[in-house]
Amino acid sequence: VDVFLNQVVWISRIEGRRKKTMVVLHVRRRLIGVTFLLCLALIGTILSAVNTIRAYNQFEQYHQRVMAGDVSTISPWMTLHSIAHVYHVPEVCLDESLHVSNPALQKHATLFVLASSARKPVDDLIYATQQWILRYRKNPDICDSPVDMIKPENFWSFPLSIRERGAL
Amino acid sequence: MNTILPYLLNGLQEYGYPLLWLSIFIGALGIPLPNSLVLLAAGAFAAFGDFQFVLLTSVSVSAFVAGDSCGYWIGRFWGSKVLHWLETSGKVPLLKPQTIERSRVYFNRRGGWAIFFSRFLVSGLGGVVNILAGAELYPYRKFFVYDVLGEILGALLPLLLGYVFATSWEMIGDILGSFSLFALAFVIVVFLGYQGIRLFRRLRKLKSAKQAFFDKELLEASMSSSDELSSSSGKLPR
Numbered sequence: 001v002d003v004f005l006n007q008v009v010w011i012s013r014i015e016g017r018r019k020k021t022m023v024v025l026h027v028r029r030r031l032i033g034v035t036f037l038l039c040l041a042l043i044g045t046i047l048s049a050v051n052t053i054r055a056y057n058q059f060e061q062y063h064q065r066v067m068a069g070d071v072s073t074i075s076p077w078m079t080l081h082s083i084a085h086v087y088h089v090p091e092v093c094l095d096e097s098l099h100v101s102n103p104a105l106q107k108h109a110t111l112f113v114l115a116s117s118a119r120k121p122v123d124d125l126i127y128a129t130q131q132w133i134l135r136y137r138k139n140p141d142i143c144d145s146p147v148d149m150i151k152p153e154n155f156w157s158f159p160l161s162i163r164e165r166g167a168l
Numbered sequence: 169m170n171t172i173l174p175y176l177l178n179g180l181q182e183y184g185y186p187l188l189w190l191s192i193f194i195g196a197l198g199i200p201l202p203n204s205l206v207l208l209a210a211g212a213f214a215a216f217g218d219f220q221f222v223l224l225t226s227v228s229v230s231a232f233v234a235g236d237s238c239g240y241w242i243g244r245f246w247g248s249k250v251l252h253w254l255e256t257s258g259k260v261p262l263l264k265p266q267t268i269e270r271s272r273v274y275f276n277r278r279g280g281w282a283i284f285f286s287r288f289l290v291s292g293l294g295g296v297v298n299i300l301a302g303a304e305l306y307p308y309r310k311f312f313v314y315d316v317l318g319e320i321l322g323a324l325l326p327l328l329l330g331y332v333f334a335t336s337w338e339m340i341g342d343i344l345g346s347f348s349l350f351a352l353a354f355v356i357v358v359f360l361g362y363q364g365i366r367l368f369r370r371l372r373k374l375k376s377a378k379q380a381f382f383d384k385e386l387l388e389a390s391m392s393s394s395d396e397l398s399s400s401s402g403k404l405p406r
Binding site for chain 1: 173174177178181182209212213216217218333334335336338339340342343345346347349350353354356357360361363364367368370371374375377378381
């Protein structure tokens with residue numbers, strides 16, 4: 001009986017030892033998993049931080065260009081009203097020069113919509129607007145003689161080469 | 169530029185406040201719409217004199233709160249049923265009833281902060297958090313308070329930035345998008361770091377307990393072997 005009891009005690013000890021080792025292994029495995037995920041998350045954090053800083057730098061440069069009245073910052077979301085406001089050109093004059101006579105379009109249509117309604121690329125309209133603003137800056141009298149640009153036969157055949165856009 | 173954004177912006181110009189309300193409401197339900205960008209643009213349009221800032225803010229906040237509340241009640245009616253089914257059926261091996269119960273207790277304790285921060289810091293998670301809050305049976309009054317507070321910030325922040333920086337709102341949108349990702353990644357790092365430290369401490373504790381157990385065992389074994397040797401009663405069992 002003593003030998004049997006002794007054996008039972010030893011078996012329970014071995015079992016306890018095995019259980020303890022298993023728990024340690026389980027926790028260790030979880031720790032390794034969490035450390036791996038932490039490394040991935042850290043890489044993600046660093047990348048997103050770098051992206052945020054880059055976006056901030058781009059914003060600063062862009063905002064300076066906007067403040068300087070650089071016409072290359074004209075975007076498809078802008079309405080003629082907002083363009084007149086930002087680039088300090090008379091709105092009526094801009095409407096007339098682009099031949100947008102519909103009052104609803106004058107006030108509310110974005111360049112994207114104006115171009116879509118004429119079924120032409122928005123870049124062409126942006127380019128024409130940029131050109132008009134540059135011309136207006138050189139010679140404000142341009143208002144008196146509107147440029148016939150938005151009529152399909154004139155405006156949409158406006159010469160547009162990559163070189164010209166680059167030069168702008 | 170986002171594909172749908174030009175149409176939304178034109179709609180905003182054409183139909184004004186009602187379209188803004190509808191767009192924000194649909195976005196708050198969890199359908200992916202670029203509402204932060206729309207709000208930035210609305211702020212910019214307000215700077216050009218097309219909209220009134222105060223009216224924009226109230227329309228945005230009301231639309232956000234209405235959409236969030238709808239999401240919450242959808243979660244409460246259908247999400248809670250799904251959770252109950254998961255809890256009782258046991259068909260998903262990883263989702264044990266204890267896990268769901270634990271998440272419910274945890275959400276009731278800390279869910280307010282999740283609701284508040286997901287309104288403006290990680291706005292992409294807003295729709296999911298609404299449904300989750302409903303499914304976890306989070307009290308609606310508490311949800312409403314955290315939601316309104318969060319959405320006031322969530323609407324004011326892009327509107328103000330759009331109003332102040334007007335033409336550069338697209339760039340501000342890029343910054344907000346990257347920062348939102350950064351905030352999400354940072355929260356995950358903090359959470360995993362905390363879990364890692366807890367596990368590390370537990371491992372150390374377990375190791376020392378294991379060592380103490382072995383030492384005790386060794387001591388007992390040596391004591392019993394010396395007794396056995398002295399009495400010559402037999403061998404140690406293997």
